[in-house]
Amino acid sequence: MAKSSPLSLNELMERAHNMAGIRLADIASDNNIMVPTDLRRDKGWIGQLIESELGALAGSKPEQDFLHLGVELKTIPIDHKGKPLETTYVTVAPLINIQGMTWENSVVYHKLQRVLWVPVEGERSIPVGERRVGTPILWQPTAQQAKQLQQDWEEIMELIALGQVDKITARQGEVLQLRPKAANSKVLTESISEDGSIQLSNPRGFYLKIDFTQQILTNEFS
DNA sequence: GAGTGATCATGT
DNA sequence: ACATGATCACTC
Numbered sequence: 001m002a003k004s005s006p007l008s009l010n011e012l013m014e015r016a017h018n019m020a021g022i023r024l025a026d027i028a029s030d031n032n033i034m035v036p037t038d039l040r041r042d043k044g045w046i047g048q049l050i051e052s053e054l055g056a057l058a059g060s061k062p063e064q065d066f067l068h069l070g071v072e073l074k075t076i077p078i079d080h081k082g083k084p085l086e087t088t089y090v091t092v093a094p095l096i097n098i099q100g101m102t103w104e105n106s107v108v109y110h111k112l113q114r115v116l117w118v119p120v121e122g123e124r125s126i127p128v129g130e131r132r133v134g135t136p137i138l139w140q141p142t143a144q145q146a147k148q149l150q151q152d153w154e155e156i157m158e159l160i161a162l163g164q165v166d167k168i169t170a171r172q173g174e175v176l177q178l179r180p181k182a183a184n185s186k187v188l189t190e191s192i193s194e195d196g197s198i199q200l201s202n203p204r205g206f207y208l209k210i211d212f213t214q215q216i217l218t219n220e221f222s
Numbered sequence: 223g224a225g226t227g228a229t230c231a232t233g234t
Numbered sequence: 235a236c237a238t239g240a241t242c243a244c245t246c
Contacts, residue, residue, distance in 0.1 A: 043242055044227030051227080060226040060245055077229080087237080089228060122229090170238050177238090182224095184241060189223070202240095203224080210237080 003031075003055035009069050009138075015054050016116060016136035024120070025129030027053050035129040047075045050118050050133070062091065062107055064114075071138075072111045076213060077122025078134065084217070085122045088208040093178055095191035095201060098161055103150045106157075108176070108206050112149065115139050119217060139216050145175075152176035153206075163194035165201050175212035181205030 006012040019027065024046065028035050031052045036042040056065040056073055065073040077085040091107045103109055119134035141149060152173035159168050170177045182203045193199035 039229060039242090041242060043229045044244080046229095047227040048244090060224080062225065075228085086229065089226095092225065180239060180241085182241080183243090185239080187223080 003053060005055045005057060006066065006069070009071070012054065012066060012069060012071065012116065013136065013138060016118060019050070019053060019118070019133045020135050022133050023129060024049060024131050024133070027133070028129065037128070038124075039128065045128075046077075046120055046131075047073075050075050050120075064111060066116075070114050072113075072115045073118065074115055075118045075120050076217070078119045078217070079123055080121075082119070082134075082217060084210045084213045087177070087179075087210055088213050089181070090176075090206040090208060092181055093156075093160070093204040093206055095160055095165055095189060095204065096198065098157060098192075101157065103153055106153060108149070108153055112141060117213075117216065137217060145212075145215075148175045148212075156206075161192060163192045163196065163199075165191045165204065168204075170207075173209070175209050177207050177209055178204050179207050 003015075006015060025035050027049055031049065033049060033052065036045055039045055051065065051073060054073065064071060074088055076088060079085055091111055094101065094107075115138075117137040117139055119137075121131040121134070152175055156168060156173060156176070156178050159165065159172070165178075168178050170179045172178065180202050185202055187203060188200040189203045190198050191201035
């Protein structure tokens, strides 16, 4: 059955807490969804399953999952120690028409204003259906975290504005990084070139580094 | 192609 | 061992 959209933050958190400790196979059967053997061809499967269970409006809009609640949903694969196994995708990076753009009106800023983190066991040795959901965490950036994010965002956007997008590596940025975000490296989109004109580049996305998300998860239990 | 959901798999 | 760069599926 498709879940209705939660009407309040309390209702959303209650649903999230009710998933803690549950196997993905059980959540899948509750939503009439088949469990894939592995995630090689279903990389977004867990995220979409959790969206379905929590009643997120499945869509491809560049907005928060629960816009009416001001909450973005992120599932995060963790190992047996609770450490994230992957970086966390935030949003596509704008590569043109970025003049006048500021941190406060950026999509990264808005999506990270309030995030519901749902940890899920992610080790490949555990069959997908046997993986269990962890305790959800509702997070808002601390002043220090917000400052780190803003600093990285501004540095990266400055390089994009200067036509250096193809020279930016994932090492740029302390907590926020820029990496390819496309079906493959042949996909092209418009970007700013060194002389200020338009060129074609592989699309990029903003990702949160592992150490940063780990800090979010562990601070919650300290 | 651009957006959503991310994980894969190779290089270092 | 691990993060970077590459990739997968789907919708519109």
